[in-house]
Amino acid sequence: MKKARLYDFSLFLAALALAIHTARITVNYDIYLKALLVYWLFSSLYYHLRIVNKRGNTSFEYVISYSISIGIFTGPLGLFIFEVFYRFTVYFTKKWTKTADPNEFLDTFYNIGSHVLGNSIAFYLFTYFYSRFHGYPFGFWIVMLFLVAISSLLTTSFLGMSFLISGDLKNLREAIKFISKTRSPIDIATLTLTNGLLLLFLLEEKWEPLICLFILNYLVSVSLVSKAQNIQNKLERDQFEQMAYTDFLTGLSNRAYMDKKIVELNQSGECIAIVVADIDKFKRINDNYNHAVGDRVIQHFAETLKSYLDEEDFLFRSGGEEFTIFLRKRNYEQSLAFVEGIHRGIENTSVNVEFHSKIINLSYTASYGLYYFKINDHVSMEKGYVFADHLLLQSKNLGRNRLSVKNGQLQT
Template identity: 60%
Template sequence: MQGSRIFMVSLSIVSLFTALISDGIIVESSSYIKALFIYLLFSCLYHHLRIISRNGNTSIDYGINYSLSIGLFTGPLGLFIFEVIYRFSVYLYKKQTKTDDPDEFFHTFYNIGSFVMSNSIAFYLFNLLYPLFQDAAFGFWIIMLILITVTSMLSDIFLITVFKLTGDIKTKQEAIDFIKTRSVLDMGKIAFTNGLLLLFLNEGKWEMLISLFILNYLVSRSFLSKSQMLQNKIERDKFEQMAYTDFLTGVFNRAYMDKKMTELNQSAEHIAIVVADIDKFKRINDSYNHAVGDQAIRHFADSLKSYLSKDDYLFRSGGEEFTIIMRFRSYEECLNLAQKIRKGIENSTFHADFKDQSISLSYTASFGLFYYKVNKLLSIEKAYVYADQLLLQSKDMGKNRLSSREESIHQHSPKEAVLTNA
């Protein structure tokens, strides 16, 4: 930590020395004061639109930066004055609002030093390249892209040095991965924005300069609002998923089953409600432990899910009880699928850890299936009760069975069947 602080302060001292040995402010005082005021105004205005990311103990602010254009217009000394006023204004604001990092004071020196140094190098590089590119097609914009690439690389080097000293980056690969996070599109946006600002500054088009700042602000503001809306939606979806997901098995829970049943009550579909339950589950818990029992439940859920299509629903409706809603199938198709699931469970095994050993266990399950067309006379909630009664019938007849029933509103004698474990 001490090493990183020394580096930050040293960087700012070197930037001060660079500014002092330069040719001073290379534009008229009146033009510099106008530019300084406008840049400070909009830079402070844009500050709350930045995106904050944390790398270890250090927070990084991502946002469009205008230091290149004012640095090229005024020279290193003019840039240094701008950065000092702007960065310490941000520092005081963060202190007042209690949003500052523990090392915010040193981070301020780092920001001054890194932006002044990288853009001062860009200033001298611009004066070197401009005579070579001034007659070339799009020569000015090629130079701006080169300068943004150079300043981005220098910025990454400075940041990686800080992270190396703080221990947030330990390997070469971590440094490479950090560099890869930089967006080429963002670099292009910064290059063209600073290029336009520099052209307006050189031609004294102050209204155009302010208009571009306002446009950038509106676009950035709109982007931030949409990003926040998207983030809020993602968080809402995540919380909803958590509310409707069973923590042990990852399938839908009873709350989502009730919600989905309410929706399907309006569907007028032909559906099969299947209630399935592990046979003699208490014996698993008593013979081993609840961890083995939990593993059996997870295996049961995964097995059931593996047979179903994307249109079907699987819910954990009780401890070791699951409910399936089969859709878009005939009664015979549902019956055959349920029987296939029952036999698959019977012939499968699962592995669990018990007393420092890996054990292999098997179990059977019983099923109750009720098939009907959703209608106003019989709700899905009532159909679920019928399926549960058919499950109990399978249990009473010796377990490892499938009991089923098909019912139609035009049918006086519903079909019933009990498929044994044969």
């Protein structure tokens, strides 16, 4: 940690030395103060649109940066003053809102140093290349694209080196991979276009379009962040819903999701077969072997059942070793043939399990209850499930490893 902090301060001191060595701001002080005020105001305003990422024990933030345009316009000293004002505004805002990290104060010096050094290089390169490309079509934009790419690479490299020193990156290969993936081509293009336009407005002292560009950028950024947040919230809701409705041993839908589907299907009025299946003598499997073997048998049974289903069917783990199937878009004869096929398949298969450090081949059977009916006011999905469960119990009482069925449509 001490090495990492020494590195952070070395960047800040190098930036300070560069600013002092420059010893002047390259534009009139009145113009500089206007630019400083506008850039400080909007950069501080934009900060709440930042994206926070975490690497190891260290958090780092991405926020749209306008440092390269003000750095090229005012030189290293002007850029250093801007970064000090802006970064300490962020620091005190975080302290006030109680969102500051424990090392926030020290991180502020790193942020100042890395951005001043990276964008000061852009200032010197702009001075060298702009006159040489000025006469070419889109020469200004070619130079800006090059400078944004270089400054982004430098600031990202500073960050990668900091992670490498702190141990959040294990080796140089990880650091190179991190640097190469941090900025996308779209990020580079966005920074080029935005900072290029801002620099042109600064050079021509067009303050109104400059402020309008900042406002437009802010509104677009707010809209994009809002949409991204909505998408993220939906993904998280979907993930939580999936977790709430998933049985983690088998990956199948659980009893809660079955209850939800029962309510939905009650409105369909369709003909449906409810099948309740249960592994025979499952307690004996657990007692004779262990629960790990029992879990593997459950998983194998679930995988086998799933392999028979069509897309329209539903399969749930409705109890410990009990599974429920909703067979749809089949008549009674098709549903019966389907379950008979599963019955024969389970009888003729076995599962490899590990027991006492050996792989053994274990056979098992299951019992089934099938109730076929038309969903209506007289027989709901809830009642159909109860009837299928009673048929399963009948199969168990008759000796297990069998199928009991009833066609509810034949009832009078």
